[in-house]
Amino acid sequence: MTARRQLIIRSVAVAAALAAVGTPGLALAQAKLKVAAVYTVPFEQQWVGRIHKALKAAEARGEIEYKATENVSNADYERVMREYATAGNQLILGEVFGVEAAARKVAKDFPKVAFLMGSSLKPQAPNFSVFDNYIQEPAYLSGMVAGGMTKSNRIGMVGGFPIPEVNRLMNAFMAGAKETNPKVEFSVSFINSWFDPPKAKEAAFAMIDKGADVMYAERFGVSDAAKEKGKLAIGNVIDTQSQYPDTVVASALWNFEPAADRAIKLVKEGKFAAEDYGQYAQMKHKGSELAPLGTFEKKVPADIVAKVKAKQADILSGKFTVKVDDSQPKSTAK
Missing domain, CATH: 3.40.50.2300 (Response regulator)
Incomplete structure (x- = not known):
């Protein structure tokens, strides 16, 4: 292959890459965050329903790729969490009131994954944040x-x-x-x-x-x-x-949107840390x-x-x- 032909091929490749970056749809697709949720009850249950609604809204806006599993038994919760973490999801949500120890163990095993879980206990550094419906x-x-x-x-x-x-x-x-x-x-x-x-x-x-x-x-x-x-x-x-x-x-x-949107933003920015999201359920937020x-x-x-x-x-x-x-x-x- 001649030097001239190699130069042409490189030029075409660079142009294609720049075009992709400049195309809103492609840029948006590249920015999508992989989010998963594990629920012990059906989506229709009101508490979980509010979390699901907020995440579906973020999905509809094109901000995230969202997968969720409902009706997960406490005995199976850890396995499902691990599967989502292993599958490359960057943010995992759910409610862990009956499976605190198991969920926190999973978070320790996947320190680069962000977890935002409904919990009665405190956050766990570096990646396990908690929330509750302080309404x-x-x-x-x-x-x-x-x-x-x-x-x-x-x-x-x-x-x-x-x-x-x-x-x-x-x-x-x-x-x-x-x-x-x-x-x-x-x-x-x-x-x-x-x-x-x-x-x-x-x-x-x-x-x-x-x-x-x-x-x-x-x-x-x-x-x-x-x-x-x-x-x-x-x-x-x-x-x-x-x-x-x-x-x-x-x-x-x-309204779970303030908490969900904050977590999504911080994960995208690489700034997610263990904290208590309880305040984001208050009326002022x-x-x-x-x-x-x-x-x-x-x-x-x-x-x-x-x-x-x-x-x-x-x-x-x-x-x-x-x-x-x-x-x-x-x-x-x-």
């Missing part, structure tokens, strides 16, 4: 709404497990309800499952039969019971009012909010709406801080 602020506001809507002064509350992540939301809700209605009493129970709508529904029926006319739907199934009995419900984590337009009055929403009253906009008393708006302003300004109470809530109704 006690909108939970407090939704409680204020509930206190103003109950006619029997009795609210039923059905939770999954009495762990800090659930307890703090229930306690905040109860405090909010007490602010607008000091006479309110609560019936509290836990179904010891993250996803068992029939069991949650039965627990709700029992409370309604004893006089509860507003239900705190921490789990799926509670709003179904309220709908069947003609009672009201307050949602948690996601907004289900479109499915229950005459039942769900308000909901405390968790747009990590949580009180859902619009929607179909109940004109049904909630005007004075209650005014109090909720004023309290929300105080929360956002820092004038009022919702107490984080992780202790197990107790029934006050006899």
